[in-house]
Amino acid sequence: MQKKIFISYSWGTNEHQEWVLNLAKRLMNDGVEVALDKWDLQGGHDVFEFMESMVKSEDISKVLIICDKNYQIKSNNRDGGVGAETQIITPEIFSNQKQEKFIPVVAERDENGKVILPIYLASRKYFDLSKEEYFEDGYEELLRNILEAPALPKPKVGKIPxxxxxxxxxxxxxxxxxxxxxxxxxxxxxxxxxxxxxxxxxxxxxxxxxxxxxxxxxxxxxxxxxxxxxxxxxxxxxxxxxxxxxxxxxxxxxxxxxxxxxxxxxxxxxxxxxxxxxxxxxxxxxxxxxxxxxxxxxxxxxxxxxxxxxxxxxxxxxxxxxxxxxxxxxxxxxxxxxxxxxxxxxxxxxxxxxxxxxxxxxxxxxxxxxxxxxxxxxxxxxxxxxxxxxxxxxxxxxxxxxxxxNNDFDFFKRLTSKRHFEKVKHIFKVSDENELKIVLNTYKNKNSQRERIRYGSGGFNHIPFIDSVIDITKIATER
Structure with a gap:
């Protein structure tokens, strides 16, 4: 099933807007449908209603929250569209059981090299795309999270020893x-x-x-x-x-x-x-x-x-x-x-x-x-x-x-298969099918006048001879 996400961000600089747009395009190219204001918010639409519908929509599996300095300030101060969106997301995060729907994505660090996150997201697991040298690793981890395809999938529960x-x-x-x-x-x-x-x-x-x-x-x-x-x-x-x-x-x-x-x-x-x-x-x-x-x-x-x-x-x-x-x-x-x-x-x-x-x-x-x-x-x-x-x-x-x-054992019937013969030949102490044929024919000829081996004296039930349960001529003749 295709995943659909919504990207929440603060417009800020043109450079930042371009960064967000490129991220959205790449996700789209990698099989993720992205809802973004630049694509989906039409003229005349209510901005706050659009944000709320995206955040609460059941069709949206993840909400990416792009965190930079501008978003942090507006979120903490409940300022503008970001502030309104924060008020919508906050109760969702703290009341909705599926908290993994909201994913902080770090796009910027402060002057001390610390990641920038708004207060209400400070304790949550984030994906770091703030530096070029590890952007690719962070992006793959983010994509796997969205697609629910972890690099190290959780093992299935096995049988209790x-x-x-x-x-x-x-x-x-x-x-x-x-x-x-x-x-x-x-x-x-x-x-x-x-x-x-x-x-x-x-x-x-x-x-x-x-x-x-x-x-x-x-x-x-x-x-x-x-x-x-x-x-x-x-x-x-x-x-x-x-x-x-x-x-x-x-x-x-x-x-x-x-x-x-x-x-x-x-x-x-x-x-x-x-x-x-x-x-x-x-x-x-x-x-x-x-x-x-x-x-x-x-x-x-x-x-x-x-x-x-x-x-x-x-x-x-x-x-x-x-x-x-x-x-x-x-x-x-x-x-x-x-x-x-x-x-x-x-x-x-x-x-x-x-x-x-x-x-x-x-x-x-x-x-x-x-x-x-x-x-x-x-x-x-x-x-x-x-x-x-x-x-x-x-x-x-x-x-x-x-x-x-009955007298039929699948083990002996399958000796017509060369694969089966190769597996079980150690049972007969032979190296190839010709050697087994010789062993069986020698036994058969040596006991040509034999009597059946029975249970008890004169008993009706008997043990079949091995050359009667194995078709000697067809040993290892099939794959």
């Missing part, structure tokens, strides 16, 4: 560290690894608070206690997922070894922290926890499109320590996908569920992760284990795939 909105009911130590980490990385992103290490160490230490000791050997009682235990850790689980959402953003340079070292700690939680502490100890709860946390980690990497980090997690060696704190060489991530006997027995007997783990984690999915993204992450873990670790003693079975409505 999650460490403020989500901390009201979560008083866990992990949540405190998480809020501090999020705040630190906003200011100092180079501290990503030291801050992440601190969070992981605190998380692992606090995880022991959820050590499970059943009071009964009855599977019904035992099962309820196990599920309640897993429910109880959801708050710090959400802290971990939010931590992942922050540190796996591609703009950060997170050291993947921090996450690898985290998952290497899983076996330590397979036995009581303190031997002889009583109770019927079972490792099932921690096995479930580390299993689902690995899926969440891959899912968050997919969500943040950090496929390089996801690839590093899927192909790195994990130096797990066994029950006797011995290391037996590097294993792959499939070690985390164990059989959760107690959870499975309880869900099978109580709810007739094919997969206890799958039903539990899907029913208790974090609101931060889309269901399909979580199942996709679980499925990718399975496919990579099939392609690259099929000879291993332990493979990854996607227990959540059963809860997918």
């Amino acid at each position: 999650s460490y403020i909105t989500e901390s009201s009911s979560n008083n866990n130590q992990t949540n405190f560290i998480l809020r501090r980490l999020e705040n630190q990385l906003t200011k100092n992103p180079e501290k990503i690894n030291s801050s992440s290490k601190e969070f992981i160490e605190i998380f692992l230490d606090n995880l022991w608070n959820y050590e499970f000791k059943s009071t009964s050997r009855d599977i019904n009682v035992f099962g309820v206690e196990l599920v309640n235990n897993l429910h109880s850790y959801k708050e710090i689980r959400e802290d971990f997922i939010q931590f992942l959402e922050i540190v796996t953003k591609p703009e950060f340079t997170l050291d993947v070894d921090l996450l690898i070292n985290f998952f290497e700690q899983a076996p330590k939680y397979d036995k009581p922290r303190e031997l002889g502490n009583g109770g019927n100890q079972t490792p099932d709860n921690f096995k479930v926890i580390f299993h689902e946390l690995f899926i969440y980690t891959i899912a968050v990497c997919i969500k943040n499109t950090n496929y390089v980090l996801a690839g590093d997690l899927l192909y790195s060696g994990y130096y797990y320590e066994d029950d006797y704190m011995r290391q037996d060489g590097a294993k792959n991530y499939c070690y985390l996908c164990g059989y959760h006997e107690n959870l499975q027995t309880y869900y099978s007997r109580e709810f007739n569920k094919v997969t206890g783990f799958g039903d539990f984690v899907i029913a208790n999915l974090s609101p931060r992760i889309n269901k399909m993204t979580f199942i996709l992450a679980d499925t990718i873990c399975h496919y990579i284990s099939e392609l690259h670790f099929s000879s291993s003693y332990v493979n990854w079975f996607p227990l959540t795939h059963l809860y997918k409505l």
